[in-house]
Amino acid sequence: xxxxxxxxxxxxxxxxxxxxxxxxxxxxxxxxxxxxxxxxxxxxxxxxxxxxxxxxxxxxxxxxxxxxxxxxxxxxxxxxxxxxxxxxxxxxxxxxxxxxxxxxxxxxxxxxxxxxxxxxxxxxxxxxxxxxxxxxxxxxxxxxxxxxxxxxxxxxxxxxxxxxxxxxxxxxxxxxxxxxxxxxxxxxxxxxxxxxxxxxx
Amino acid sequence: xxxxxxxxxxxxxxxxxxxxxxxxxxxxxxxxxxxxxxxxxxxxxxxxxxxxxxxxxxxxxxxxxxxxxxxxxxxxxxxxxxxxxxxxxxxxxxxxxxxxxxxxxxxxxxxxxxxxxxxxxxxxxxxxxxxxxxxxxxxxxxxxxxxxxxxxxxxxxxxxxxxxxxxxxxxxxxxxxxxxxxxxxxxxxxxxxxxxxxxxxxxxxxxxxxxxxxxxxxxxxxxxxxxxxxxxxxxxxxxxxxxxxxxxxxxxxxxxxxxxxxxxxxxxxxxxxxxxxxxxxxxxxxxxxxxxxxxxxxxxxxxxxxxxxxxxxxxxx
Ligand SMILES: [Zn+2]
Ligand SMILES: [Zn+2]
Ligand SMILES: [Zn+2]
Ligand SMILES: [Zn+2]
Numbered sequence: 001x002x003x004x005x006x007x008x009x010x011x012x013x014x015x016x017x018x019x020x021x022x023x024x025x026x027x028x029x030x031x032x033x034x035x036x037x038x039x040x041x042x043x044x045x046x047x048x049x050x051x052x053x054x055x056x057x058x059x060x061x062x063x064x065x066x067x068x069x070x071x072x073x074x075x076x077x078x079x080x081x082x083x084x085x086x087x088x089x090x091x092x093x094x095x096x097x098x099x100x101x102x103x104x105x106x107x108x109x110x111x112x113x114x115x116x117x118x119x120x121x122x123x124x125x126x127x128x129x130x131x132x133x134x135x136x137x138x139x140x141x142x143x144x145x146x147x148x149x150x151x152x153x154x155x156x157x158x159x160x161x162x163x164x165x166x167x168x169x170x171x172x173x174x175x176x177x178x179x180x181x182x183x184x185x186x187x188x189x190x191x192x193x194x195x196x197x198x199x200x201x
Numbered sequence: 202x203x204x205x206x207x208x209x210x211x212x213x214x215x216x217x218x219x220x221x222x223x224x225x226x227x228x229x230x231x232x233x234x235x236x237x238x239x240x241x242x243x244x245x246x247x248x249x250x251x252x253x254x255x256x257x258x259x260x261x262x263x264x265x266x267x268x269x270x271x272x273x274x275x276x277x278x279x280x281x282x283x284x285x286x287x288x289x290x291x292x293x294x295x296x297x298x299x300x301x302x303x304x305x306x307x308x309x310x311x312x313x314x315x316x317x318x319x320x321x322x323x324x325x326x327x328x329x330x331x332x333x334x335x336x337x338x339x340x341x342x343x344x345x346x347x348x349x350x351x352x353x354x355x356x357x358x359x360x361x362x363x364x365x366x367x368x369x370x371x372x373x374x375x376x377x378x379x380x381x382x383x384x385x386x387x388x389x390x391x392x393x394x395x396x397x398x399x400x401x402x403x404x405x406x407x408x409x410x411x412x413x414x415x416x417x418x419x420x421x422x423x424x425x426x427x428x429x430x431x432x433x434x435x436x437x438x439x440x441x442x443x444x445x446x447x448x449x450x451x452x453x454x455x456x457x458x459x460x461x462x463x464x465x466x467x468x469x470x471x472x473x474x475x476x477x478x479x480x481x482x483x484x485x486x487x488x489x490x491x492x493x494x495x496x497x498x499x500x501x502x503x504x505x506x507x508x509x510x511x512x513x514x515x516x517x518x
Contacts, residue, residue, distance in 0.1 A: 004243075068246055099258070100251075101253065102220065
């Protein structure tokens with residue numbers, strides 16, 4: 001790893017750990033196996049969003065050419081959001097691509113991703129299914145995003161979460177894995193029949 | 202890439218940090234438009250990736266980079282920094298502006314060069330001093346030079362060959378031109394036989410080596426026929442065509458020398474021009490041949506066609 005990348009990551013690691021956001025446990029950064037190339041970030045779901053109360057783990061890879069190229073970041077925690085792939089966790093965020101600038105840091109990256117959770121950009125989607133739901137049936141999107149946050153990321157339970165859990169359980173009883181069940185139900189706006197058909201077809 | 206923050210005693214103002222390496226600015230430059238400053242190396246590397254300012258993302262080009270203001274450089278220069286060789290034991294601190302002066306003489310600088318005092322006198326990096334042996338250093342120096350000499354002498358040999366080849370060709374061309382001139386005057390065309398004789402003449406001429414005359418005063422202006430016959434023999438032995446040898450020997454007496462040499466008085470007044478001649482040594486004899494084709498620059502007063510011979514009592518090397 002280039003020495004500049006090492007120097008920078010060391011300093012940014014410190015910067016995140018001592019930041020006021022870390023103090024309020026909004027963001028967190030940890031090393032994976034004492035290796036400055038591979039880090040694990042953590043962000044809290046912002047208030048007044050479906051993600052409130054949930055904690056999302058981010059997988060961060062530092063390229064040798066850092067900070068001349070951006071870090072490679074994706075969600076390790078499952079999330080339902082138009083700009084994040086519900087399958088792979090890939091993030092569609094300009095600063096992680098062509099809008100990267102060398103003065104940005106891991107702290108600003110974590111905060112930008114947190115801000116993305118509060119303001120989705122459905123016209124520049126990473127996950128077309130989620131984006132379509134976001135635009136056409138915003139209430140179902142809200143409900144689904146909140147359920148995913150609760151189911152996968154320790155978010156606060158909602159009034160309808162018991163109902164949705166029941167639907168997931170009914171699919172699981174048919175021998176379907178719970179992750180596949182949640183995905184299929186979310187994809188088909190919680191219509192259990194269509195979801196089951198899609199899995200067995 | 203900047204200087205590590207840990208090397209500074211006091212907290213460094215954010216303004217003096219490079220936004221790319223996040224360290225204290227080293228050889229800083231800034232953008233004309235936004236005045237954002239970066240280390241020279243850091244920003245050049247960034248501009249290889251993107252043509253925007255790394256802080257505000259405004260479009261820039263490398264020529265927008267200008268030196269930072271003196272005040273910024275002064276502020277940086279005054280910062281107290283520890284030596285690069287701190288981990289090797291140097292405890293010195295100095296203002297950043299005199300860091301380089303210090304490094305050149307820092308006793309802990311592993312790449313500092315010192316002169317060997319054990320005999321060879323070579324400049325050696327301190328880190329290599331413990332393994333240094335004068336004998337092997339000198340030995341490898343000698344080997345290096347030997348290789349160099351070998352290389353140079355083979356180059357010299359090649360060049361000498363090139364020069365001699367070219368000289369030969371020039372002579373050939375000159376003789377052919379002269380012959381053409383003569384034969385066109387006599388209204389005849391150059392025959393193949395004539396060209397062959399030119400070739401033979403040039404071959405002979407270029408086999409002769411240049412003569413060095415140490416004493417022009419040793420020339421015999423009125424040689425007798427015995428002496429002339431001996432020199433003619435030597436000419437023919439050296440490969441000179443018989444017909445040419447006869448012509449040249451007939452031109453070996455002052456009577457048949459060019460006007461500038463034909464009398465004691467004219468010789469005295471032309472003495473200063475002797476060194477301009479291209480004289481060829483007639484092997485085994487204290488005698489030289491001056492061929493017109495090699496001495497056209499001397500002019501008619503000092504040259505006779507096709508050439509002439511000067512026999513010496515001594516003084517030809
Ligand atoms: Zn700028
Ligand atoms: Zn820098
Ligand atoms: Zn020192
Ligand atoms: Zn020595």
